[in-house]
Amino acid sequence: MRDSHLHTGRKAPRPATEARPLPGPAFFSAAPQIAEEAALWLQALSGERRASRHTIDAYARDVGVFLRFLTEHLGAKPDAAALSAMQPADLRAFLARRRNDGLESRSLLRALAAVRNFLRFLEKKGLARTDVFGAVRAPKRPHSLPKALTVGDARDLVDPEQRAGEAREPWVLARDAAVMALLYGVGLRISEALSIQRADAPIGRTDRVTITGKGGKTRTLPVIEPVRRAIEAYLAICPYDLAGGPLFVGARGGPLSPRIVQLAIQRLRGALGLPDSATPHALRHSFATHLLGRGGDLRTIQELLGHASLSTTQIYTAVDKQRLLDAYRSAHPRAD
Template identity: 65%
Template sequence: MTVSPPLLVAAPDLAAARGRWLAYLAVERRMSPKTVEAYDRDVTALLRFLTGHLGAPPGLGDIAALAPRDVRAFIAARRTDGLKPRSLMRALAAARAFARFLEREGHGASAALAAVRGPKLPQSLPKPLSPDAARRVTDAESRSGDLREPWILARDAAVLALCYGAGLRISEALGIARKDAPVSGRDSLTVTGKGQKMRSVPIIAPVAQAVEAYLALVPYETGPDGPLFVGARGGPLSPRIVQLTMQRLRGALGLPDSATPHALRHSFATHLLGRGGDLRSIQELLGHASLSTTQVYTKVDASELMRVYQAAHPRARA
C-alpha cells in the first residue's frame, strides 16, 4: 500500500518562517499551547487555501503580494467551510499576526490583510446567573442527593466558588498550587491569567471555607507545588470535569443551558457592578487588558434593570 506524502501548503522559505513565528508566540509572547495551536490551525488553513488559489504552495513573497480580492476569497472559502463570524474574525486575526511577524523579519508588508474588514459580529452579551442561582451552584448542600464521594462534591463546590466568589476562569482556578490554597488567614490570591499576566484577587470567607472543606476530605497529597484540585485518581483536575459538573447541576437545579462555569465569572462581574462596584476595579479583578472588554457588563446590568422594570413597574404595561 502506497502512503501519499502530506500535502505541502507552503514553500520552504515560508514554512521555515511559520516555524519561527510559532516559536515566537510560545516563547516570547508566552501564549498557551492551545492558543498557539489555534493560531497555527488558522494560518495553515490560509496557506492551504493559497496553495489552491495560486496554483502552487505560497512563498514569502506571496504573502506581501496578496491583493484584497485574495483575502476576500479566503474569507469566502472559510465561510463556505462553515465558519461562523467570530471564527472568521479569529482566522483573519491569526493571518494578520503572521503577516506582521513576516514584516518585522523584513519580508515586506501585506497591506491587503490589514485593509480587508472582517465580518460583522452579532452583539452577544454575557448571560450571568441570578445571585440566588449562583449561590446554589456554589453551595455544597445543593449536591446532597449526589452519590459521588464527599471529597469530590466538596472539590466541585470549591472550584465553582472560586469562579463566582473571585471571578476566576476555570484554567486559573485549576492552576492554583497546593501551597497557595486560598484558605482562612489569606485575604488574597495571586493568579496567572491570559498572556501569563498575574493579578491579585481578594478571597472572601465563603470561598476560603469551601476550599478548607475540600482540603479536609481530599485523600491525595500532591505536595506543596502540586495542583490544589485533583481528579478522582489524584492527577490534575481536567476542565472538562468541571464543565460536566455544571451540566449536572443545571439539570438538578433547573438552570438554563447558559449556566456554565464561565457564566459564574460573568455573574461575579455583573453582581459587583449591580451593587455599585467601580468599573475600573472590576477590570482589575477580572484581569481584562482593556476597559472596553469590561464595559460589556454595563450593558448586561442595564438590560437586567429594564427586564425587572418591565416585569414589576405598575405603569410598565400601561
C-alpha cells in the same frame, strides 16, 4: 462515578470518523501545482499542526470556495503567478461574494483565516504572497454579551447542599464546590482556580490569594469567608497528601482537569433546571455583574478580573443595563 478515566494525562486518540481521507488535488479548482499544494497543506494541518477534523474540513471548504471564486474572478484557474499578483481588491471581492452568499461575520473571519493560512503555506515556497491581507479590513467580530446567572441561581450552583444526592464521593463533591466558590466568590478563571498550590490555599486567617493570570500578570485578590470555608471543608476530607502540589486534585491524586469541573456544573445545571449558559465561566461573569449591580467600581472590578484594558470590563455595564431593562419590562405595569 469516579472521574479518573476522563483525565489520564495522555492525548485522547482521534475518533474513528477522523480516519476518512483528506480532500485531494481534484477537490480544488486551481492550476495543478496549486491544487497539489493545497492537498499537502491539509496534510500538514492534520499531521504537524494536529488540527481537529472539524477545523480541517472547514478550512478545506473555505479554501476550495476561494479557489473556485478566483477561477471565476480571474477567468482561469489560479496559478502561482496569479496568487503572487493578487491585490487587496481581489480579497475584498471574495469577502463581498461570501457575504452575499449569506455568511455571517464569524464564518467570514474563519474563511479569511483559512485563506491566509493557506497562502502563508504557499508563500514559504515562493508561490504566493500574504502582504495583501494588511490592506483588507477584517469583518467585525460579533459582539455578544456574557450571560450572567441570577444571584439566586449562582448561589444554588455553588451551594454544596444542592449536590448532596449525587452518587459521588463526599470529598469530590466538596472539591467541586470549593472550585465553584472560587469562580463566583473571587471571579477567577477556571485555569486560575486550578493553578492554586496547596501551600497558597486561602484558609483560616489567610484572606488573600495571589494568582498568575493571562500574560503572566499576577494579582492578589481578597477571598471572602464563605469561599474559605468551602476550601477548608474540602481539605478536611480530601484523602490525598497535597503538600508540595496543587490544591485541587482528581480522583487519582493528579492535577484536576478543567473538564471535570465543567461536567460537574453540567450535571448540576440539569438538576437545577438552569440554561446551557450556566458554565464555569458564567460564574466569573456573574461575579462581575453582581458586583457592578451592587455599586461596585468599574476600575476595581477590572483589577479583580485581571483585565488589561478597562474596555474589556465595560461590557458588564451593558450586561447590568440589560438586566435592569428586563426587570423593568417584566414588572412595570405599562411595560407592554
